[in-house]
Amino acid sequence: xxxxxxxxxxxxxxxxxxxxxxxTVGEGEVLALLGPNGAGKTTLFKTMLGLLxxxxxxxxxxxxxxxxxxxxxxxxxxAYVPQAHAALFPFTVRDVVLMGRAxxxxxxxxxAKRDREIASQALDRLGxxxxxxxxxxxxxxxxxxxxxIARALAQEPKILVMDEPSASLDYGNQMRVLSHIRxxxxxxxxxxxxxxNPDHVFMVADRVALLHDGALAALGRxxxxxxxxxxxxxxxxxxxxxxxxxxxxLVCSPRLNLGEV
Amino acid sequence: MKDSTDSNLxxxxxxxxxxxxxxxxxxxxxxYAVSPSTILAxxxxxxxxxxxxxxxxxxxxxxxxxxxxxxxGLLIGASLAAAxxxxxxxxxxxxxxxxxxxxxxxxxxxxxxxxxxxxxVPVIQASSFCGGLxxxxxxxxxxxxxxxxxxxxxxxxxxxxxxxxxxxxxSLIKILADPYDQLxxxxxxxLGSLTAVTRGDxxxxxxxxxxxxxxxxxxxxxxxVMTLGDEEAQTLGVDTRITRSALIAGxxxxxxASVSIAGIVxxxxxxxxxxxxxxxxxxxxxxxxxxxxLGGGYMLxxxxxxxxxxxxxxxxxxxxxxxxxxxxxxxxASGRKGWS
Numbered sequence: 001x002x003x004x005x006x007x008x009x010x011x012x013x014x015x016x017x018x019x020x021x022x023x024t025v026g027e028g029e030v031l032a033l034l035g036p037n038g039a040g041k042t043t044l045f046k047t048m049l050g051l052l053x054x055x056x057x058x059x060x061x062x063x064x065x066x067x068x069x070x071x072x073x074x075x076x077x078x079a080y081v082p083q084a085h086a087a088l089f090p091f092t093v094r095d096v097v098l099m100g101r102a103x104x105x106x107x108x109x110x111x112a113k114r115d116r117e118i119a120s121q122a123l124d125r126l127g128x129x130x131x132x133x134x135x136x137x138x139x140x141x142x143x144x145x146x147x148x149i150a151r152a153l154a155q156e157p158k159i160l161v162m163d164e165p166s167a168s169l170d171y172g173n174q175m176r177v178l179s180h181i182r183x184x185x186x187x188x189x190x191x192x193x194x195x196x197n198p199d200h201v202f203m204v205a206d207r208v209a210l211l212h213d214g215a216l217a218a219l220g221r222x223x224x225x226x227x228x229x230x231x232x233x234x235x236x237x238x239x240x241x242x243x244x245x246x247x248x249x250l251v252c253s254p255r256l257n258l259g260e261v
Numbered sequence: 262m263k264d265s266t267d268s269n270l271x272x273x274x275x276x277x278x279x280x281x282x283x284x285x286x287x288x289x290x291x292x293y294a295v296s297p298s299t300i301l302a303x304x305x306x307x308x309x310x311x312x313x314x315x316x317x318x319x320x321x322x323x324x325x326x327x328x329x330x331x332x333x334g335l336l337i338g339a340s341l342a343a344a345x346x347x348x349x350x351x352x353x354x355x356x357x358x359x360x361x362x363x364x365x366x367x368x369x370x371x372x373x374x375x376x377x378x379x380x381x382v383p384v385i386q387a388s389s390f391c392g393g394l395x396x397x398x399x400x401x402x403x404x405x406x407x408x409x410x411x412x413x414x415x416x417x418x419x420x421x422x423x424x425x426x427x428x429x430x431x432s433l434i435k436i437l438a439d440p441y442d443q444l445x446x447x448x449x450x451x452l453g454s455l456t457a458v459t460r461g462d463x464x465x466x467x468x469x470x471x472x473x474x475x476x477x478x479x480x481x482x483x484x485x486v487m488t489l490g491d492e493e494a495q496t497l498g499v500d501t502r503i504t505r506s507a508l509i510a511g512x513x514x515x516x517x518a519s520v521s522i523a524g525i526v527x528x529x530x531x532x533x534x535x536x537x538x539x540x541x542x543x544x545x546x547x548x549x550x551x552x553x554x555l556g557g558g559y560m561l562x563x564x565x566x567x568x569x570x571x572x573x574x575x576x577x578x579x580x581x582x583x584x585x586x587x588x589x590x591x592x593x594a595s596g597r598k599g600w601s
Contacts, residue, residue: 013409051492075498082493088353089488089543102486103498110482110546155497 001062001077001158001190002026003048009055010040010047010214016055017043018214025159025192030185032201032222033194035211036235041194044211045161048192050074061159075103079157083164084144090135093147097122097132100154115154122153126180142173149180160184162193166200178204198226198239202249210234223250269547276554280335283558287334287565288327295319295327304328329460334564335557336463337455337523338533340470340515342556345530346537346548347477347512350488351505352413358531359516362420362509366427367396368520370434373447377434385450386462386521390469393517399423401509412491412502452576453526455564466518473514476507477549484508484545526577528585529556535592 002024009019018040025031033041046052048059050066059066061077079100087096100122101115111119123129126146131139136147145165152160165181166174181191181204195201201208201222208225210217212234218225231239231252238255289297299316303323306312312320344359352361360366371392375385403419404412431451438444477484483504486494494501516530537551560577563584567575 046492049496051495071495071500072498075496078496080493080496087489088355089350089538091485091543095485095544099486099489099497102483102494105482107483107504108479151497 003159004060007057010043011055021216025190028185028188029206030191032205032208039211040214049080072103078159079152079155081148081152081162084141087136090137092133093136094132096136096147097150097154100151119154122150126150142169159190164194198252273550283561284331287331287561290565290569293322329463330455330458332463333455333458334560337519338560339553339557340519341530342533342552344512344516346534346552347508349534350484362400363396363424364393364513364516365525366424368393368517370427370430372450373431373434376446377438390517390521397513450524452578453524454576456574462522469518470515473511476511481546481549528581532585532589
């Protein structure tokens with residue numbers, strides 16, 4: 001499924017955060033959204049998900065305006081993976097994943113056998129089956145992130161929107177999450193993710209969009225877009241980009257600025 | 262995989278059996294003691310119509326005094342606990358009680374005003390019921406009028422503000438009221454009691470309670486999704502505005518109905534959902550029946566104590582707090598699961 005943003009202006013209430021964002025995410029494509037704090041990534045995500053109405057322009061799913069679809073219809077196509085958060089009530093991991101079925105069930109229905117099977121499959125896929133009966137409040141941050149991805153998969157979406165999926169994870173879990181993202185893309189799910197780590201963009205993204213002060217600063221393949229100059233513009237730091245021996249992706253090496261003493 | 266409907270059924274069967282035993286014990290206890298076997302015989306005679314060998318005084322005590330009171334206690338305890346469980350989930354806050362949106366305050370103002378105007382009991386009850394609904398209606402109206410803010414936070418803040426205005430109204434009437442006649446009646450009402458409850462009272466709130474429970478029962482699984490918060494629930498495909506309205510309407514209806522005949526009975530709506538969560542976990546499909554049964558049982562025990570441990574009847578609001586508060590503190594200190 002294709003997601004189109006056409007000349008989107010976005011913001012909260014009377015406040016406009018950004019404007020003029022036009023981009024397309026194709027089927028099975030991974031698009032990374034990179035930008036400094038306060039660039040408007042979260043607000044843009046909320047607009048993509050239909051949580052905030054666009055100030056101008058239109059969000060479309062395979063050409064159909066998002067604004068014309070019900071919450072349920074949207075949730076059957078786009079799933080959202082929030083950053084791993086602390087839940088208030090100690091639902092089991094399985095119950096959390098089952099909540100992904102809400103969009104597939106009638107308002108008064110409860111999950112049936114088939115829904116439980118789909119939830120179990122989603123947990124299996126992420127190697128989380130052994131945690132199914134543990135309270136979500138008692139597992140680690142990395143495990144919570146995996147549980148939220150499993151919940152999104154139980155939704156059976158065509159598009160995944162992930163808010164900094166590798167934040168708050170340890171080194172190993174970061175790579176595991178990125179591997180899962182790549183695998184999902186191979187299966188035809190489109191993924192839009194935000195990140196603060198350009199290395200992750202090189203590893204996992206087909207294309208990258210740089211968001212700066214609410215506008216698209218660049219859009220294209222990571223190797224073309226992520227240059228030392230651009231990162232300098234974006235973050236005001238000096239970065240060396242290159243390939244390490246034995247590695248096949250580019251990596252960034254930022255320099256510390258110790259000031260002029 | 263454990264079948265959740267199976268364990269749910271077991272829970273409900275055990276709970277109902279426990280409540281029946283409690284109800285019979287409660288009917289037996291009192292200044293006029295009646296043995297449990299007599300109670301069973303009297304209740305049976307009501308079904309068969311065969312009154313031979315039954316003392317008419319005992320029959321009157323059970324049918325007209327004890328049974329209505331036990332029924333009211335069960336109904337009100339169950340309602341307050343269920344409403345508390347719903348509000349706690351909706352507002353994602355374990356410290357929330359059914360009073361959060363001003364239903365109790367509104368109901369109090371309605372009752373207090375009717376007492377002040379020397380209205381008969383049915384009018385006091387009706388005025389209280391309407392006051393509770395009106396207060397929540399006003400809070401909800403403010404919440405709907407304010408756009409572009411977190412709707413849950415707006416509701417809570419509007420509830421606090423309108424609760425304060427209503428509280429000021431109650432204080433004003435208390436000052437104006439006749440200190441020898443009306444003020445004690447007002448004070449007594451605000452502390453909650455089932456002393457004067459009749460069969461007619463139970464019958465008059467039953468429809469409102471049953472209607473109020475409908476959305477809670479139908480939306481019992483969606484309620485789980487609502488505890489994730491507004492935006493997350495929306496991305497999962499839930500129309501949170503409609504779902505929240507239906508749940509608030511149901512919980513408010515059963516609370517207003519309960520308060521209208523019992524007065525303010527605090528603590529049940531706050532503490533019982535916690536105990537239920539400790540026992541069965543946060544899944545509302547189990548939490549709702551557990552809260553209903555524990556709330557009903559707790560209210561029965563407290564009301565039985567209220568009318569039997571002292572020469573005078575002790576107001577329910579005092580007893581629920583005296584029993585409930587230490588338990589709540591223990592819960593807080595022990596840092597059990599289900600609290601988080």
